Amino acid sequence: MEKQRTPKNIFVSGAIAPEKIAQSIANHASKTDIGGHSIFLGQVRADVKEEGTVQAINYTAYEEMALQQAFEIREAIFAKYPLTCMHIYHSLGEVKVGEICLFVFTSSKHRKAAMGACEELVERIKKELPIWGKEIIDNENSAWKINT
């Protein structure tokens, strides 16, 4: 029987803690058909702009639309790759430089499916989810992040 999947929350308030990532990895120890996990982490960079150096990024999203889009992406990736598990977490609110703002986690029996799916997920998340990052430089200066 196919497992019926429903939209999941992907949003986390503030930075994603390394301990959360460890917990997520540990949760998969009971799934003994998994041979490989692929993880991508986005970390906030201290980019240097004309106005100064980025201190943090403040993320906002059109949440309902993002969750619906994320669900469609999940379904498409599950249909394309033989995955055991897939997890997506994205920060909302302020994430300081050096902290983690995106955590994508795929698992499969053989490594290639997990790696291919993870890479495609990251690209689609950045391109298709209605999320915006505002780079905070200081009290007076900020700039809307541009994805390349």
Add this chain to the structure above:
Amino acid sequence: MEKQRTPKNIFVSGAIAPEKIAQSIANHASKTDIGGHSIFLGQVRADVKEEGTVQAINYTAYEEMALQQAFEIREAIFAKYPLTCMHIYHSLGEVKVGEICLFVFTSSKHRKAAMGACEELVERIKKELPIWGKEIIDNENSAWKINT
């Protein structure tokens, strides 16, 4: 000035704990020029063989040669991709099903370098490092692992 790199130990006794992975991620928070981390984790599968189900893999290696090979692979990957950091850990000894036996971690300013380097590292580690896994089925049965 180019940083002079020397061979590092990659071997860990037994399974790689999720907490070690979290610690390794946390250690990168101070490197604020990093924008993306790519991680691959190999997990021991409970494969079903003619003689029964795999319970664990016991890893052995030609350690000095493996460290020398790993060093050459590191240098080649650093030369090919604009990476900030690269870490490789492989288990020796017994790793039970569901536990982690390989941890590859690459970081870069932009995501594509980290992802490309991580994938290439995993392929080269499996193909070029003199490491052998013996699949333990029960007290009497075992089989030498074959990489595909």
Add this chain to the structure above:
Amino acid sequence: MKILAFGKIAEIIGQEELQVDNFPNTEILKGYLYQQFPDLQKMKFSIAIDKKLTSGDVSIPMDVEIALLPPFSGG
């Protein structure tokens, strides 16, 4: 009709939600927005109707949620 504004567009408009009269299609809606908020003319943005992206000029049904979306920059 309710219009939601996000990111830089919310900053330009000065609020995250607008109540406006119904507009028959997205082209006419854009014309209204450009007139009211001239800074929007310098920006690229998409329009979503009931959380679905639109492209080109599409008609706007009654009782829908319109959203103005600057280029995405998650991750």
Add this chain to the structure above:
Amino acid sequence: MKILAFGKIAEIIGQEELQVDNFPNTEILKGYLYQQFPDLQKMKFSIAIDKKLTSGDVSIPMDVEIALLPPFSGG
């Protein structure tokens, strides 16, 4: 000359280290090993000299470390 054996080869040979007379090249070494341990004939393996993989028949210098390596299966 010291020969290190790993993985399944160590099992076939029954030990992880062999002391043998010097052999001039890898082909003659293989002939000796096949004769002493016929089960090796059924196996694919590589020979490393001083931690470098060899391929084909190569000469064996004095005072080197020889290693017999079954197909790798790390990860």
